[in-house]
Amino acid sequence: xxxxxxxPRHLVMGMTNKKSLKCEQHLGHNAMYWYKQSAKKPLxxxxxxxxxxxxxxxxxxxxxxxxxxxxxxxxxHLHTLQPEDSALYLCASSQALGSRNxxxxxxxxxxxxx
Amino acid sequence: GQQLxxxxxxxxxxxxxxxxxxxxxxxxxxxxxxxKQDPGEGPVLLIALYKAGELTSNxxxxxxxxxxxxxxxxxxxxxxxxxxxIYFCAGRRVQAGTALIFGKGTTLSVSS
Numbered sequence: 001x002x003x004x005x006x007x008p009r010h011l012v013m014g015m016t017n018k019k020s021l022k023c024e025q026h027l028g029h030n031a032m033y034w035y036k037q038s039a040k041k042p043l044x045x046x047x048x049x050x051x052x053x054x055x056x057x058x059x060x061x062x063x064x065x066x067x068x069x070x071x072x073x074x075x076x077h078l079h080t081l082q083p084e085d086s087a088l089y090l091c092a093s094s095q096a097l098g099s100r101n102x103x104x105x106x107x108x109x110x111x112x113x114x
Numbered sequence: 115g116q117q118l119x120x121x122x123x124x125x126x127x128x129x130x131x132x133x134x135x136x137x138x139x140x141x142x143x144x145x146x147x148x149x150k151q152d153p154g155e156g157p158v159l160l161i162a163l164y165k166a167g168e169l170t171s172n173x174x175x176x177x178x179x180x181x182x183x184x185x186x187x188x189x190x191x192x193x194x195x196x197x198x199x200i201y202f203c204a205g206r207r208v209q210a211g212t213a214l215i216f217g218k219g220t221t222l223s224v225s226s
Contacts, residue, residue, distance in 0.1 A: 004156070042118070042216040043157075043202070056213070090156050097212045099145055100164065105156030 003027040004106035006091050012112045013081065021076040021109045023091030029104075031097050032074040034066060037088040037108070049074060050097050081113045120203050120217030127193055128225055135220040136187040137203035145206040146179050146186035147214070152199045160201075161188070183208075193224050 004025045013019050025032065034046040048056035049068040063085075065077040074091055088110050092103040120137045127133060137146070145164055149157035161170050163179035163186060170177055177188045186205070190197055203217040 040218065042218050043204075043214075045213055048213075092156075099206060099212065100162075101212075102147065102159055102162055103214065104159070105149075107154070107156050110154075 004091060004093055004104055006089075006106040006109050008109060009107065010110045010112075012114065013078070014114050015081060015083070017081075018077070018079040020078065021089055021091075021111075023074040023076075023106055025072055025074075025091075025093040025104075025106075027093060027095075027104060029093040029095050030071050031094045031101070032068060032071070033092040033094075033103060034074065034076050035090040035092065035105075037090055043090065047076075048097070055097070078111075081111075083113050086111055086113045118203055118205065118215055118217040120220055122220060123218070124221040124223070126223045126225070129194060131193050133190040133193055133197075133222060134187060135201060135203075136185060137205070137217050138185040139205065139207075139215075140184070141210075142183040142208045143186075143205040144183070144208045145214075146177070147204040148175075148177050148186070148188045149202040149204060150199050151202065151219070157202055190222075193222075195224050195226050198222055198224050 007022045031050045036044045046060045047066040052068045067075040088108045090108045091106040094101040094103045118137050147162050148160045151157045161177040166183050167181045168179040174191045200219040200221050202219045204214045
């Protein structure tokens with residue numbers, strides 16, 4: 001039990017679909033993250049939220065839209081994705097930002113874009 | 115952009131053998147982390163290191179923060195089949211904010 005859950009675990013969508021990924025953390029943390037994990041590549045940080053405010057957006061295409069309604073929940077809204085967006089999307093949380101506030105990951109959502 | 119060089123990319127060993135993997139960087143780091151990822155799961159933090167020269171153990175796992183602050187290694191002693199997975203190093207650069215930089219991972223296979 002990692003304390004970070006993600007739904008759905010698997011998602012197949014067409015390029016014209018709109019879908020959302022959900023992340024929930026049960027650890028009382030104040031920071032949440034979205035990462036993209038592609039085969040043979042390092043984890044890529046997409047978005048960072050601290051106390052429900054976005055603090056980092058690493059040049060992610062606008063077809064990915066994050067939402068953090070409260071410190072326990074994080075969403076990633078998807079629309080008009082491309083096949084190259086197929087990957088494992090990982091959510092993580094930490095007590096706060098900064099050193100010694102290490103990140104705990106959820107199990108990920110395996111996304112396939114057809 | 116900044117990259118971590120993690121090696122080896124993959125390892126195939128016999129149960130009971132010791133394993134060593136490492137990460138190097140061209141920049142100085144103030145944090146080194148080691149994660150393990152099982153198939154279909156997210157990475158799980160194994161060991162965190164915050165001081166140059168620090169040596170920390172977690173069961174059969176031992177990791178060290180290199181004294182140059184540009185590298186770290188992870189050792190696994192007496193490997194068992196459940197050690198199979200992908201091991202990632204990650205770190206924070208000095209004066210570069212709080213973002214983690216990840217290595218590409220070392221895939222470990224253990225045969226019994």
